[in-house]
Amino acid sequence: MQQRRELDQVYTNRKLLNGQLDTPKWWLPTVVTLGLIVMIGIAVILVMVNKGLGVTGLARPVYWGLFITTFVFWVGISHAGIMISAILRLTQAEWRRPVTRAAELLTVFSLLTALVFPLIHAGRPWRIAYWIMPYDVARGIYPNIRSPLIMDPVAIGTYLTGSTLFLYIALLPDLGNLRDRTTGWRNAMYTVLSLGWRGNPRQWKMQTVGGILLSALMLPIFVSVHSIVSWDFAIASAVEGWHSTIFAPYFVIGAVHSGVSAVVTMMALMRWLWKWDDFIRPEHFDALARLLIVVATGWLGFTFLELTFALYGQDAPEIALREMQMFQWPWNGLFILFFLTAYAIPVPMWLFKRVRTNIALMFWTSILVNIGMWLERFLIIVPGLARRTPFVYTWEAYRPSPVEWTIFIWSFAWVTFLMLLFSKFFPLVPLFEQKESQVFTDDVMIGRAKVPAIVREAD
Amino acid sequence: MKLNRREFLALTGKTAAGAVIFAACGLPERELIVQSPVDLPEDLVRGEDAWYATSMGDFTNGDGVLVRVMQGRAKKIEGNPDHPVNRGKATARYDAPLQLLYHPDRIPEPQIRYSKSGNLVGISWDQADTRFQEALKNANGSLTVVTNPLRGHLGSVASKFAAQYSGKHMAFDSTEQGVLHGAVKSVFGHDQLPTFDIANAQTVLSFGADWLGTWGSPAQFGVKYGEFRSQSDRGYFIHAEPRMSLTAAAADLWLAPRPGTEGDLALGIARVITTTAGLAGQDNIDAFNAAVPGGLNDYGIVDVANRTGVSIDRIEKAARHFAEHTPSVAFGGGSAGAHTNGSFNLGAIYALNLLVGAVDARGGITANPSSALKDIPASATGASFEAWEAELAQWRAGNVETVIIRGANLVYGMPNSVNVREALSHVPNVIAFGTVLDDTMDLADLVLPEQMFLEAWGTDIPEPGPGYQVVGTQQPVVGPTISREEAGLISDARGFGDTLLAMSDGSYGSSMERLVKGALSDLHSTGSGSVSASTATLFTNGALQRGGWWDTSKGGSSKVGKIGGSAATPEFSATDSLGKGDDFTLIPFQSNSLGDGRLAATPWAQQTPDPISSASWSTWAEINSEQAKELGIKEGDVLLIRSTSGEIEVLAYPHPGVRPDVIGIPIGQGHHESGRYAEDRGSNVLSILVDEKDTETGALAWAATRVRVQRAGRRVKVPKFEGNVEARQVEPGVPILVVGVGETAHDAQEANHHLYQQQFLGGDDE
Amino acid sequence: MTIASFGSHNWGMVVDVDKCIGCNACVIACQAENNIPINTQDRVERARSISWIRVERYWEGDFPDAKARFIPIMCQHCENAPCEPVCPVYATYHNSEGNNVQVYNRCVGTRYCANACPYIVRFFNFWEPVWPESLRNHLNPDVTIRSRGIMEKCSFCVHRIRRESRKARSEGHEIVDGAIQTACSSACPTTALNFGNFNDPNSKVSKMRDDQRHYTLLDQFATDPNVIYLAQIDADKKVGVGEAATHG
Numbered sequence A: 001m002q003q004r005r006e007l008d009q010v011y012t013n014r015k016l017l018n019g020q021l022d023t024p025k026w027w028l029p030t031v032v033t034l035g036l037i038v039m040i041g042i043a044v045i046l047v048m049v050n051k052g053l054g055v056t057g058l059a060r061p062v063y064w065g066l067f068i069t070t071f072v073f074w075v076g077i078s079h080a081g082i083m084i085s086a087i088l089r090l091t092q093a094e095w096r097r098p099v100t101r102a103a104e105l106l107t108v109f110s111l112l113t114a115l116v117f118p119l120i121h122a123g124r125p126w127r128i129a130y131w132i133m134p135y136d137v138a139r140g141i142y143p144n145i146r147s148p149l150i151m152d153p154v155a156i157g158t159y160l161t162g163s164t165l166f167l168y169i170a171l172l173p174d175l176g177n178l179r180d181r182t183t184g185w186r187n188a189m190y191t192v193l194s195l196g197w198r199g200n201p202r203q204w205k206m207q208t209v210g211g212i213l214l215s216a217l218m219l220p221i222f223v224s225v226h227s228i229v230s231w232d233f234a235i236a237s238a239v240e241g242w243h244s245t246i247f248a249p250y251f252v253i254g255a256v257h258s259g260v261s262a263v264v265t266m267m268a269l270m271r272w273l274w275k276w277d278d279f280i281r282p283e284h285f286d287a288l289a290r291l292l293i294v295v296a297t298g299w300l301g302f303t304f305l306e307l308t309f310a311l312y313g314q315d316a317p318e319i320a321l322r323e324m325q326m327f328q329w330p331w332n333g334l335f336i337l338f339f340l341t342a343y344a345i346p347v348p349m350w351l352f353k354r355v356r357t358n359i360a361l362m363f364w365t366s367i368l369v370n371i372g373m374w375l376e377r378f379l380i381i382v383p384g385l386a387r388r389t390p391f392v393y394t395w396e397a398y399r400p401s402p403v404e405w406t407i408f409i410w411s412f413a414w415v416t417f418l419m420l421l422f423s424k425f426f427p428l429v430p431l432f433e434q435k436e437s438q439v440f441t442d443d444v445m446i447g448r449a450k451v452p453a454i455v456r457e458a459d
Numbered sequence B: 001m002k003l004n005r006r007e008f009l010a011l012t013g014k015t016a017a018g019a020v021i022f023a024a025c026g027l028p029e030r031e032l033i034v035q036s037p038v039d040l041p042e043d044l045v046r047g048e049d050a051w052y053a054t055s056m057g058d059f060t061n062g063d064g065v066l067v068r069v070m071q072g073r074a075k076k077i078e079g080n081p082d083h084p085v086n087r088g089k090a091t092a093r094y095d096a097p098l099q100l101l102y103h104p105d106r107i108p109e110p111q112i113r114y115s116k117s118g119n120l121v122g123i124s125w126d127q128a129d130t131r132f133q134e135a136l137k138n139a140n141g142s143l144t145v146v147t148n149p150l151r152g153h154l155g156s157v158a159s160k161f162a163a164q165y166s167g168k169h170m171a172f173d174s175t176e177q178g179v180l181h182g183a184v185k186s187v188f189g190h191d192q193l194p195t196f197d198i199a200n201a202q203t204v205l206s207f208g209a210d211w212l213g214t215w216g217s218p219a220q221f222g223v224k225y226g227e228f229r230s231q232s233d234r235g236y237f238i239h240a241e242p243r244m245s246l247t248a249a250a251a252d253l254w255l256a257p258r259p260g261t262e263g264d265l266a267l268g269i270a271r272v273i274t275t276t277a278g279l280a281g282q283d284n285i286d287a288f289n290a291a292v293p294g295g296l297n298d299y300g301i302v303d304v305a306n307r308t309g310v311s312i313d314r315i316e317k318a319a320r321h322f323a324e325h326t327p328s329v330a331f332g333g334g335s336a337g338a339h340t341n342g343s344f345n346l347g348a349i350y351a352l353n354l355l356v357g358a359v360d361a362r363g364g365i366t367a368n369p370s371s372a373l374k375d376i377p378a379s380a381t382g383a384s385f386e387a388w389e390a391e392l393a394q395w396r397a398g399n400v401e402t403v404i405i406r407g408a409n410l411v412y413g414m415p416n417s418v419n420v421r422e423a424l425s426h427v428p429n430v431i432a433f434g435t436v437l438d439d440t441m442d443l444a445d446l447v448l449p450e451q452m453f454l455e456a457w458g459t460d461i462p463e464p465g466p467g468y469q470v471v472g473t474q475q476p477v478v479g480p481t482i483s484r485e486e487a488g489l490i491s492d493a494r495g496f497g498d499t500l501l502a503m504s505d506g507s508y509g510s511s512m513e514r515l516v517k518g519a520l521s522d523l524h525s526t527g528s529g530s531v532s533a534s535t536a537t538l539f540t541n542g543a544l545q546r547g548g549w550w551d552t553s554k555g556g557s558s559k560v561g562k563i564g565g566s567a568a569t570p571e572f573s574a575t576d577s578l579g580k581g582d583d584f585t586l587i588p589f590q591s592n593s594l595g596d597g598r599l600a601a602t603p604w605a606q607q608t609p610d611p612i613s614s615a616s617w618s619t620w621a622e623i624n625s626e627q628a629k630e631l632g633i634k635e636g637d638v639l640l641i642r643s644t645s646g647e648i649e650v651l652a653y654p655h656p657g658v659r660p661d662v663i664g665i666p667i668g669q670g671h672h673e674s675g676r677y678a679e680d681r682g683s684n685v686l687s688i689l690v691d692e693k694d695t696e697t698g699a700l701a702w703a704a705t706r707v708r709v710q711r712a713g714r715r716v717k718v719p720k721f722e723g724n725v726e727a728r729q730v731e732p733g734v735p736i737l738v739v740g741v742g743e744t745a746h747d748a749q750e751a752n753h754h755l756y757q758q759q760f761l762g763g764d765d766e
Numbered sequence C: 001m002t003i004a005s006f007g008s009h010n011w012g013m014v015v016d017v018d019k020c021i022g023c024n025a026c027v028i029a030c031q032a033e034n035n036i037p038i039n040t041q042d043r044v045e046r047a048r049s050i051s052w053i054r055v056e057r058y059w060e061g062d063f064p065d066a067k068a069r070f071i072p073i074m075c076q077h078c079e080n081a082p083c084e085p086v087c088p089v090y091a092t093y094h095n096s097e098g099n100n101v102q103v104y105n106r107c108v109g110t111r112y113c114a115n116a117c118p119y120i121v122r123f124f125n126f127w128e129p130v131w132p133e134s135l136r137n138h139l140n141p142d143v144t145i146r147s148r149g150i151m152e153k154c155s156f157c158v159h160r161i162r163r164e165s166r167k168a169r170s171e172g173h174e175i176v177d178g179a180i181q182t183a184c185s186s187a188c189p190t191t192a193l194n195f196g197n198f199n200d201p202n203s204k205v206s207k208m209r210d211d212q213r214h215y216t217l218l219d220q221f222a223t224d225p226n227v228i229y230l231a232q233i234d235a236d237k238k239v240g241v242g243e244a245a246t247h248g
């Protein structure tokens, strides 16, 4: 419990619309730098599409590598949005309010980024139309709906559509606000985008009901998306380390772990960059870290289960794979790094409130989690393929090529670039949520201290 | 927006929507079918193909093949099922000649060098003919025609041509078989190599010869081996060779004697058989003793085991199998004969057949008859190394005016120490024929593009034949091929035989086609054999269609003699002066795909994984894995291999299938000129051989070089097909299930499974 | 006389491991028959070489008891093929004659099928295949050249099956046993490779399949391959060594 400043509406408006109304100094150079990296990345992607996948480090039998790992990673990150805004909204966790928008944005942008990877990693990306659309109905060819690669675009497409709508509905009141504060072309843009938002009770009601309905609708998607991504692997019954029955929940909870951590990272950045100390407050980090402790520990349980299944089943090839993953160079090095970063370092630290409310420490621990969670996907995908099959002739290692690394880096630059670009035109912290929370909040005197408390109409 | 049809097509692409709209408009649906996504193109094969029978000329020992031709292009080479030698089957070297035929670096036209130091420049055939004639003008008495060992009409034309100018015809073979021919001649009195009735043998005992891969007639032997293994009791195969060739890998019992002690080993086995009661009949022992005048007193099993490095129980086991499970056959060659005591080794090996009565018997040695064609010998072998040294001395002395070279890469195939390059520089006219420029042709004054066997007429008498008379026919199956890029031919080549005949006085023929057809009508007049026809023309066509003529009733017979060569211990070259490193005995071996290097120019031969190491595109060295560990040598280490004749670099490939102190290096790489795929790739092991010779025949003892091996300090990846670890089965029975005699797969699998579970989970073994 | 028709065949291979000498004749025959791109040194080193049939050599024991055993491995044409359900575009499917078919036109190159195949017999074209112009003369017109970005694998020489079926049909008779030989089985000198129709109880392969040495690779995956292996015989193996373990 801590004291905080009382915020009036004017201050809130000015502070949160700062990005749109007058641009911070660091914004342009950062966006230009990121833009350059993005352009280099796109150029490398084009070169790869033009030359062929020979420019990657892939080879028999490791036919999937950095791209698919990074795909799964971004889909995982995308789970931040629903987790924060939908679930917390349904459970009426008040502290979620300032971060919902950013979390939803992260969802949309990371999904957009994730989608790029399966497309460019295909041998003939220009033929993907065959893959997704029932393109050749006239000749009786439909996509193979048994293939997770068909379910993937369907699930991710649905998720993307849902998240975008969700984001947009929550943006409407703020768009109206912006419309009223801008002139010229911006005003025109916000006028169109705000869809005639007037803030009358009927509109508010529809907006709220829409948000709640979408939250509820998104819940199954939340579960399904990463479940389906996990089936990309789980269905390959012959690949040790892939065909685990626990993959769906395991992947989902892992996704929440990495997604929420990414939100923490982003919150810290927002607080620093826009000086939103009054809106993104230590208690938010505290709450997220508590959530993360639970999620991470649940996830650890799955990790542990996955490893013990091999021993429990006494399936020799499975044991051999785990042995390789954990005890053979270079996998063992990655495994240790993975375990330290995804759990062993951050989670015990979070047990201390001093850490949970220390923004810098939260920033760095959340970065660690995502390093770890990326490694987790890598350690599932690549050793599974590089596994020691009975055909010793096919034992080969995998070393990602510079092209793959460049595209990997591109994906981070791209997401950040999109976020910053977004921040130029739309508020990253939802004003109306912020204000709503102020309505619901009152200050309670405890001794001499004034501490915030949440009040709600008892309807 | 108004669209015309074409634009509309472009817009809709080949989509379903497009199809529906067009069907509705009555537009032809086929407009849309550019590429069918439904069917395999392979489901709709079009065009007719033709399969022509011919013989493989220089590339095998007379195998008959069928060549698939479509639209005038040769597409595939397969065994000719009618042909008695390979009976429809193939080796890993059959298809590669197609890539010589269409080689991007095939010599397009005649080329001349105006001075020894000048470059080759293209000229017309007329100019080339003129230059050829000039070279012959002064060549009387000083002409040498150098070829690979040629059987059939091409060989006889070359010999007669040389004779017309009172010159010599010398054949060159880098891993020469002179010792083998000598041994076979002295023990059995055969002029041509015998064949072995492997298919009906119960025990096969072979030494040194990689007969399933590269030695003798591998396709023929491979078919027989298949039959050998199909017998009701499967047969037992014992092979002795210091390194594991693919033949050794097929053996039930592999013996790895010290190089050069194969004769010792053979006589040690003989001694066990003769001294153990009941193993051999007295007649056979007498016959054997008569053929081995030195007797067996020095071949007590303990001594033999010491000298050969093969354990006593292995020698005994081999001897017992050989004597007890008859019919048995023993034969040898390859590295077993490539020692200073090579003739003795091979003599002793072949004499073993006398102990089991295998000569001219079912399941034993089968003599091959002499040729069915008059003037055409049924055998060909290279001149001995000794003879070559003498010849090169003549070249150096300026006594040879003109050398014609065809199919013999002297520069590549002879050790550095004899310096062929320098000898050639003293010959005023060097005329070379070939398809792709090689290291020897690169020194020629006149280079003539030669037709391949796919383009030329000829005959071939397979050696070793199947045990009866065979004349294989070779016919042009494709004409000259027009290149796709330019208007001209890929190669304006002419046949070697036809070119010589055109230069000759005409007394021994006017063209190869006439010679072949003449020979076939001679065969027609014998009235026997596989083709019967009323007229010579029908007979000729019939023979060409079947790929030749053969007469199963015309077999050969043996006249048992004595083994030649003394029992001297093998001599090896010295290494004292070679600086740092460890000493090894060098065993060069023919590559399963490149042969002696003649297919090195082709990508197929280059890329074919070696059966044992699975390496390709490179030169590697096989050393015993345990010894490598002791010496700190790891796979991919660049090794410097030094002999008194020179130094080469190879990549280490340690494995358990090679005798310690022996280093096996494949022949076939290390060309300076050989087209884009082979140039400056790997190392030429032949170049560092030392001029040790078989004391009896003067043949090069190519397995008698001792080398010093040193690590260069670099390590690279061996281009091999095997994964990144030594391939050993991780689970018994997977993927190769091994059963005992009479055991079912099911029982073996069950036992393996339990073994594995125990090993893996019980933790007692691993 | 019945006319040969599709569907009455179930093509399969019986591989007698005991006869395989590791000579690689099958490998190169397949390369030549099926227009497989040149496996350059770089491709070999980087495990990107393509070999629809490969001969693996396994070491056993150490000198002087070392043994090298060979086994040819090609697509097993699984009846219950793990590669098929994962392909999003049906580029790999099962035809009515027991073959696992690869439709190059449809493949988008996800490489998913290759991950799913436990036999690791699917090969991805990382680069556009190139031949010097003159070498294109030997390309087989019956077989598509696969562009880069797609998957390929042993087709059981389906074009040969089609060619012979068409011939038999036009001549009005059944396909004679043995009339269709794949390039590899035709080359194999020792008859380790045998191709034929499992639907015909009298065919050579049907009879061989009943041999007591028959087994299939990785049967724990229940892929039901149409390639049947006959176990290698070791004359010196003591039968019953594992017996104690089995029953005790």
Ligand SMILES: Nc1nc2c(c(=O)[nH]1)N[C@H]1C(S)=C(S)[C@@H](COP(=O)(O)OP(=O)(O)OC[C@H]3O[C@@H](n4cnc5c(=O)[nH]c(N)nc54)[C@H](O)[C@@H]3O)O[C@H]1N2
Pocket: none
């Ligand atoms: N590799 C190979 N080359 C060959 C042959 C071979 O078998 N193999 N065969 C040779 C032979 S026999 C022949 S005849 C030639 C054929 O060679 P081409 O004459 O080149 O025949 P196609 O490629 O069938 O078709 C030519 C183009 O015409 C277009 N077309 C179709 N209908 C119309 C129309 O109504 N108007 C116009 N303007 N265009 C139309 C098609 O879309 C296609 O792009 O090829 C020769 N070359």
Ligand SMILES: Nc1nc2c(c(=O)[nH]1)N[C@H]1C(S)=C(S)[C@@H](COP(=O)(O)OP(=O)(O)OC[C@H]3O[C@@H](n4cnc5c(=O)[nH]c(N)nc54)[C@H](O)[C@@H]3O)O[C@H]1N2
Pocket: B046, B047, B048, B049, B050, B069, B070, B071, B072
């Ligand atoms: N679906 C479909 N069908 C088509 C076409 C198409 O585009 N699509 N194209 C059509 C056209 S344009 C054409 S020209 C035809 C071509 O059809 P075909 O005339 O059947 O031509 P090819 O398929 O080339 O078969 C010719 C055969 O002759 C053999 N041959 C080669 N040289 C000689 C020789 O000197 N003597 C003899 N006796 N035989 C020789 C070859 O080996 C080959 O087997 O196909 C037509 N059919």
Ligand code: SF4
Pocket: none
């Ligand atoms: S016991 Fe195992 S295999 Fe059988 S239905 Fe249950 S989960 Fe499936």
Ligand code: SF4
Pocket: C074, C075, C076, C077, C078, C081, C082, C083, C084, C100, C116, C117, C118, C119, C120, C121, C122, C153, C223
């Ligand atoms: S062997 Fe592999 S590629 Fe062939 S059918 Fe079976 S799963 Fe598919």
Ligand code: SF4
Pocket: C086, C087, C088, C089, C090, C091, C092, C106, C107, C108, C109, C110, C111, C112, C113, C114, C150, C151
């Ligand atoms: S690589 Fe081709 S065949 Fe394989 S799953 Fe992808 S699209 Fe299907």
Ligand code: SF4
Pocket: C029, C030, C033, C034, C052, C053, C074, C153, C154, C155, C156, C157, C182, C183, C184, C185
């Ligand atoms: S059946 Fe045909 S495609 Fe398959 S491995 Fe043999 S030759 Fe190659």
Ligand code: SF4
Pocket: C019, C020, C021, C022, C023, C024, C025, C026, C027, C055, C070, C072, C187, C188, C189, C190, C191, C192, C193
């Ligand atoms: S051709 Fe036959 S014997 Fe040779 S490697 Fe292939 S399967 Fe084995």
